[in-house]
Amino acid sequence: MISNRLVRNFSKELGFDLCGFARYEELTEESDRLEQWLECGYQAGMLYMERNRDKRRDIRQVFPEAVSVISLGCNYFTPFSHGSDEQGKISRYAWGVDYHLIMWERLATLIEKLQEIDPEFKAMAYVDTGPVMDKVWAVKAGIGWQGKNSNIISPGQGSWFFLATILTNTEFEYSHILADHCGTCRACIDACPTNAIVADQVIDANKCISYLTIENKGDIPEDFSGKFDNWLFGCDVCQDVCPWNKKFSMSTDITEFFPENEKISIIPQKVLQLTPEEFKEQFAVSPIKRSKISGLQRNAAFLLKENERQ
Ligand code: SF4
Numbered sequence: 001m002i003s004n005r006l007v008r009n010f011s012k013e014l015g016f017d018l019c020g021f022a023r024y025e026e027l028t029e030e031s032d033r034l035e036q037w038l039e040c041g042y043q044a045g046m047l048y049m050e051r052n053r054d055k056r057r058d059i060r061q062v063f064p065e066a067v068s069v070i071s072l073g074c075n076y077f078t079p080f081s082h083g084s085d086e087q088g089k090i091s092r093y094a095w096g097v098d099y100h101l102i103m104w105e106r107l108a109t110l111i112e113k114l115q116e117i118d119p120e121f122k123a124m125a126y127v128d129t130g131p132v133m134d135k136v137w138a139v140k141a142g143i144g145w146q147g148k149n150s151n152i153i154s155p156g157q158g159s160w161f162f163l164a165t166i167l168t169n170t171e172f173e174y175s176h177i178l179a180d181h182c183g184t185c186r187a188c189i190d191a192c193p194t195n196a197i198v199a200d201q202v203i204d205a206n207k208c209i210s211y212l213t214i215e216n217k218g219d220i221p222e223d224f225s226g227k228f229d230n231w232l233f234g235c236d237v238c239q240d241v242c243p244w245n246k247k248f249s250m251s252t253d254i255t256e257f258f259p260e261n262e263k264i265s266i267i268p269q270k271v272l273q274l275t276p277e278e279f280k281e282q283f284a285v286s287p288i289k290r291s292k293i294s295g296l297q298r299n300a301a302f303l304l305k306e307n308e309r310q
């Protein structure tokens with residue numbers, strides 16, 4: 001028999017700091033909110049958000065045996081930070097090895113260990129991919145509340161953690177949903193350089209530097225000139241200002257998330273000089289490879305142009 005405690009102990013041993021359990025249900029309200037978000041066009045070019053809506057609403061469409069959802073959080077905070085006028089800043093999540101590589105391996109081990117205890121245990125795991133609303137399940141599993149910046153905030157840890165979601169056929173004792181502790185704070189909304197947080201927990205990707213520098217396949221609109229605050233890949237502003245992060249962030253034990261050679265930014269001129277071979281070699285196991293060399297060089301050129309104008 002697999003207990004909550006067993007899953008918590010195994011997951012902790014494997015480097016997951018947070019673990020919670022939610023009962024299967026159809027995500028009706030949350031799916032309706034997703035529909036509204038899509039109707040507003042806030043997904044920008046992320047067309048995958050428009051697909052598989054039925055599966056997002058009902059995880060039994062991808063895993064018919066689903067009885068429970070285990071939500072896991074993996075801390076990636078490291079004790080480094082950007083200088084105020086640093087150029088070519090990289091988002092904290094991308095300083096080390098690609099989290100998918102780290103987490104998939106650990107999730108596979110976790111599932112194997114649980115199947116050794118109970119061969120009937122069946123599971124399907126996701127890290128940030130697939131038609132699973134990982135933030136919704138994290139809230140339902142008591143990992144944290146969804147902050148106004150849309151990130152999940154854990155009361156003892158802040159929001160610098162990656163989420164993983166396991167759908168399973170096994171029953172557990174279910175976690176309590178935590179209260180929202182944003183209160184009257186609106187530091188993230190006020191600090192966002194491009195006013196991308198258009199309502200509590202609602203991000204308009206068309207305006208978000210993270211989207212514009214990573215997933216965006218087109219040009220960065222000129223309207224954003226002067227607003228990028230030297231971000232080359234991603235943006236951490238709405239998490240950097242969050243009081244829960246200022247108070248509770250602690251360094252991760254996972255050394256793969258530490259920046260290689262303490263490198264947390266890349267000078268835009270150097271990015272423009274990269275050859276495709278050098279890009280491939282330097283970012284082979286980094287989340288930065290996602291933007292491809294064309295995306296990273298587009299961002300670098302935008303920053304240089306922006307700095308010339310100032
Ligand atoms: S990541 Fe940056 S641009 Fe996007 S919402 Fe947060 S502060 Fe705004």
Ligand code: SF4
Pocket residue numbers: 147148149150181182183185186187188189238241242243244
């Ligand atoms: S900065 Fe304030 S409002 Fe924004 S997520 Fe953090 S606590 Fe909530």
